[in-house]
Amino acid sequence: MPKNVNIDEWRGIWVYAEQRRGQVSPVTWELIGAARRLADAIDTYVAAVLIGDGVGRYADEAVACGADRVFVAEHPELAEFRTEVYGRLVVQLVLERKPEIFLLPATTQGRDLASTVATDLACGLTADTTQLEMDVQKRMLLATRPTFGGQQLATITSANWRPQMATVRPKVMPRPEPDPSRHGEVIRLEVGDVAADAPTRVLKVVEESNESRILDEADVIVAAGRGIGSKANLYLVEELAEALGGEVAGSRPICDAGWLPKARQVGQTGITVRPKLYVAVGISGAVQHVVGMMQSGTIVAINSDPHAPIFQVAHVGIVGDLFKVVPALTQAVRQRGRRAVLETVGG
Amino acid sequence: MHAVVCIKQVPDTTEVRIDPKTGTLDRRGVPNIVNPEDLHALEAALEFRDRFGGRVTVLTMGPNFAASALRECLALGADEGVLLTDRRFAAADTFATTYALWSAIQKIEKERGPVDVVLTGRYALDGDTGQVGPGLARRLRVPLLSYVTAIEEVDFEAKRIVVQRHIEGAVVTLESRLPAVLTCSADLNQVRYASLPALLAAQQAQVTAWSVDDVGADPEQCGLKGSPTIVSKSFVPEPRTDTCRLFEGEPAEAAASLVDFLIAEHRIPGFEPVGAKEA
Numbered sequence: 001m002p003k004n005v006n007i008d009e010w011r012g013i014w015v016y017a018e019q020r021r022g023q024v025s026p027v028t029w030e031l032i033g034a035a036r037r038l039a040d041a042i043d044t045y046v047a048a049v050l051i052g053d054g055v056g057r058y059a060d061e062a063v064a065c066g067a068d069r070v071f072v073a074e075h076p077e078l079a080e081f082r083t084e085v086y087g088r089l090v091v092q093l094v095l096e097r098k099p100e101i102f103l104l105p106a107t108t109q110g111r112d113l114a115s116t117v118a119t120d121l122a123c124g125l126t127a128d129t130t131q132l133e134m135d136v137q138k139r140m141l142l143a144t145r146p147t148f149g150g151q152q153l154a155t156i157t158s159a160n161w162r163p164q165m166a167t168v169r170p171k172v173m174p175r176p177e178p179d180p181s182r183h184g185e186v187i188r189l190e191v192g193d194v195a196a197d198a199p200t201r202v203l204k205v206v207e208e209s210n211e212s213r214i215l216d217e218a219d220v221i222v223a224a225g226r227g228i229g230s231k232a233n234l235y236l237v238e239e240l241a242e243a244l245g246g247e248v249a250g251s252r253p254i255c256d257a258g259w260l261p262k263a264r265q266v267g268q269t270g271i272t273v274r275p276k277l278y279v280a281v282g283i284s285g286a287v288q289h290v291v292g293m294m295q296s297g298t299i300v301a302i303n304s305d306p307h308a309p310i311f312q313v314a315h316v317g318i319v320g321d322l323f324k325v326v327p328a329l330t331q332a333v334r335q336r337g338r339r340a341v342l343e344t345v346g347g
Numbered sequence: 348m349h350a351v352v353c354i355k356q357v358p359d360t361t362e363v364r365i366d367p368k369t370g371t372l373d374r375r376g377v378p379n380i381v382n383p384e385d386l387h388a389l390e391a392a393l394e395f396r397d398r399f400g401g402r403v404t405v406l407t408m409g410p411n412f413a414a415s416a417l418r419e420c421l422a423l424g425a426d427e428g429v430l431l432t433d434r435r436f437a438a439a440d441t442f443a444t445t446y447a448l449w450s451a452i453q454k455i456e457k458e459r460g461p462v463d464v465v466l467t468g469r470y471a472l473d474g475d476t477g478q479v480g481p482g483l484a485r486r487l488r489v490p491l492l493s494y495v496t497a498i499e500e501v502d503f504e505a506k507r508i509v510v511q512r513h514i515e516g517a518v519v520t521l522e523s524r525l526p527a528v529l530t531c532s533a534d535l536n537q538v539r540y541a542s543l544p545a546l547l548a549a550q551q552a553q554v555t556a557w558s559v560d561d562v563g564a565d566p567e568q569c570g571l572k573g574s575p576t577i578v579s580k581s582f583v584p585e586p587r588t589d590t591c592r593l594f595e596g597e598p599a600e601a602a603a604s605l606v607d608f609l610i611a612e613h614r615i616p617g618f619e620p621v622g623a624k625e626a
Contacts, residue, residue: 020515080519083481083491108494108514115481116491118442124575125441127476142579148358148473155580199490199527203509204520213516219616245617268475269533276616277609298614300605301591314591316608318601328602336610336618 007139010100010162013039016090016113017050017062017070018105021205022079024050024058026175027105029065031168033176034132035103036066038141041134044100047071049093051086053079056186063184065176070186077195080202081109085195087116093189094121099163101141103132106167114167124158125165130172141166146291171274172295208263215264220246221275223266223293224254227282227303227322231259236326237281243333244277251289267292279329282322285310302326348401348503349460350392352425353448353467353483354385356409356416381416384468386423386538388531391498392466393424393539399503401463402426404455408436408447414554422541422549429455433558436570443573445482450564451557452487463503465528469494477530484528492523493530501525 015031017024028048035046047069048062059070073089090113094102102117104110106128118125131144135157141164144155158164215221222241224234234248241248248264255265266273268288278296282303283289290313293299301314302322311317318325358377392403405420407413408431417428431451439447456462465487470477477493484491497511499520506525511518513532541549559566567573594605610618 021517025515082521083484083493087485108512111477112481112491112493115441115478116485118478119445119482119485122442122575125478126576127441127474127478147475147581153582154578155582156576157579158576161575200492200521200523202519203522206518206520208516208518244615277614298609298612300609311591311593316592316594316605318594318598318605320598320601324598325602328599329606331599332603332606333615333618336606 005160005162007100007160007162010098012045012047012069012097012099013101014047014049014094014099014103014163015067016102016104016110017048017055017058018107018109019050019052019055019058020081020109021207022052022054024055024061025105025107025170027107027168027170028062029175029178030170030173031103031105032062032065032067034168034173035101036176038101038132038134041136042139045069047097047099049073049090051078051089053077056188059184059186060180061178063182063186064178064180066182068184070184071189072186073189073191073194075191075194077198078191080205081113082195082198082200082202083112083116084200085198086113087120089189089191089194090117091120094163100139102163102165104165104167106169110167114165118165121163123161123163123165124156125167126156126158127167129156129166129168132166132168132173140164148287169272171272214247215249215266215271215273218247218273218275220244220277220279221249221266221273221293221296222246222279222281223249223251223283224260224281225251225283225289226253227284228254229282231257233323234259236323236330237279240279240281240326240330240333243330243337244279246275246277246279249273251283251286280310280314281326283310284308285313302329348395348399348464349462350395350401350403351452351455351462351465352385352389352392352403352405352420353465353479354389354405354407354416354420355382355468355471355473356380356407356413357382357471357473359472379412379416381419382468382471382473384470384531384533386420386468387533387535388466388468388529389420389423389425390536390538391495391529391531392464394536395464395501395503396424402459404429404459406448406451406455407431408439408444408451411556414556417554418549418552419541421552421554422545423539424541424545427459428552428554430554430556431562432556433569435559435566435572438571438574439569440574440576441476441478441482442575443568443570444479445486446568446573447562447564448479448483449486450562454557454562461526463506463526464508465489465526467528467530469530469532480528480530487526487528490523490527491530492521492527494532495529496532496534498535 126143250260301317
């Protein structure tokens with residue numbers, strides 16, 4: 001596929017600063033942190049692209065997290081993300097300023113925008129990456145992504161095309177510590193009649209309750225799998241979660257059966273989580289589940305089958321009957337918890 | 348009404364097991380299925396035809412044996428199955444894949460009449476990129492309606508559709524012009540079952556097979572040649588050096604020592620080891 005791109009004309013690493021209903025998504029800071037690390041390796045700048053209505057107030061935070069430049073496009077017509085409208089703006093900006101790398105979040109918005117922009121620019125796009133490295137000499141992005149439900153990894157490159165585009169899964173890159181003393185340049189874009197001819201119109205946005213985001217924030221998650229047997233037995237994981245101060249989640253069969261809401265489904269077709277502690281109860285560890293929780297700090301597995309794949313990813317575990325082990329765990333945690341409280345009171 | 352449904356034949360990843368000895372994927376005997384969400388796209392198209400009449404064409408790219416996936420769709424009620432098959436299509440990334448699908452849709456439009464809507468699943472079980480639908484919409488220069496969970500209104504004469512899209516933390520109702528590309532979620536509908544006679548008939552059904560030349564595609568833009576990205580390395584994640592530490596004994600005993608370990612190692616947020624303050 002012939003393409004005349006003078007690679008040396010393209011410099012800088014860009015991040016799409018995703019906003020939803022006026023608020024910048026946390027994954028944006030993670031991407032800026034990753035971009036900073038890559039940019040330092042090849043001595044170039046980091047820019048954030050912020051599009052919306054009244055979102056310019058986030059520019060300082062982008063700079064504090066590592067951006068050198070922030071492009072801001074604000075207009076009432078840009079309040080809600082629309083693929084075609086945002087896509088046109090971004091393509092124009094990329095063609096004007098020629099970044100060598102462009103990172104977007106692997107979210108509903110980021111995936112749509114990335115593919116739209118990459119198609120227009122005829123450049124390479126690697127979806128849902130979890131690791132980013134740089135071949136410094138070739139200024140080539142080495143984007144690694146899980147395939148086949150996560151147990152196989154592929155490193156993808158796009159050496160001869162610019163920009164090199166990738167979407168990055170939320171929560172796989174650390175969130176940088178903001179440095180308020182950093183300086184950056186805020187560049188406001190002329191957007192004009194941005195939505196003229198737009199083929200789509202947002203009629204309504206209904207926000208879901210916080211329920212849908214509970215697992216995003218949880219430090220501790222206790223997840224139930226098929227081994228739990230029936231909905232009536234879920235109290236076992238609920239009690240353990242309560243003792244640990246955590247949230248209850250489920251694998252796909254549990255949520256498909258309607259025992260737990262979809263918002264609590266961990267895995268490839270559910271939510272990716274990254275708690276400090278993840279307790280997998282009666283979960284065999286199918287790859288679809290593992291991909292959604294493998295980034296957890298400590299993984300505890302409780303399963304009666306010593307050969308269950310979950311023990312391949314767990315840090316600690318007990319091979320045993322969950323109906324005996326889980327109540328024992330709950331009791332042990334409650335005892336320790338009480339001890340900690342007593343000590344605080346006594347001290 | 349003419350709907351084109353893009354499907355993919357994928358290995359049933361729910362059947363893939365991890366070999367406990369090597370930690371690698373064991374794909375032996377894994378059956379090939381129609382990507383589950385693509386069946387919801389097909390169902391949406393069939394429901395359009397139930398209401399408005401017209402035609403449903405199912406399109407896929409793959410090796411010869413992918414014809415079986417098309418036959419499954421024919422058994423469910425699709426009017427025609429089109430298989431893009433040619434060694435030159437192989438090893439396409441999402442960019443080259445959308446080019447091939449776009450080329451085929453051009454030919455379908457020329458020979459079978461205008462296409463009102465293109466539908467596909469949200470993403471494929473194996474590749475899990477979710478990028479082909481959006482890329483195809485851009486190639487076709489039509490709006491993209493992705494992550495669709497409900498179709499509220501559709502009017503093919505007025506060329507207008509209203510859908511609900513489920514995105515992070517919200518449901519967005521979006522009005523769009525037609526034609527458009529829809530990527531469908533499993534929540535959109537219930538997939539119908541194929542009758543046994545239909546399944547048997549579909550076994551014998553003819554599938555249209557097109558090559559690079561048949562669809563008038565530029566071979567330089569197809570398959571590996573037309574892919575701006577390449578897989579430079581494929582590997583199994585490094586085996587963890589720390590194996591799972593198992594706590595043994597009676598349930599109460601094992602549970603207590605596991606919890607003690609977690610607390611001592613500061614693995615439970617908010618729980619301090621007893622005596623930590625004095626230390």
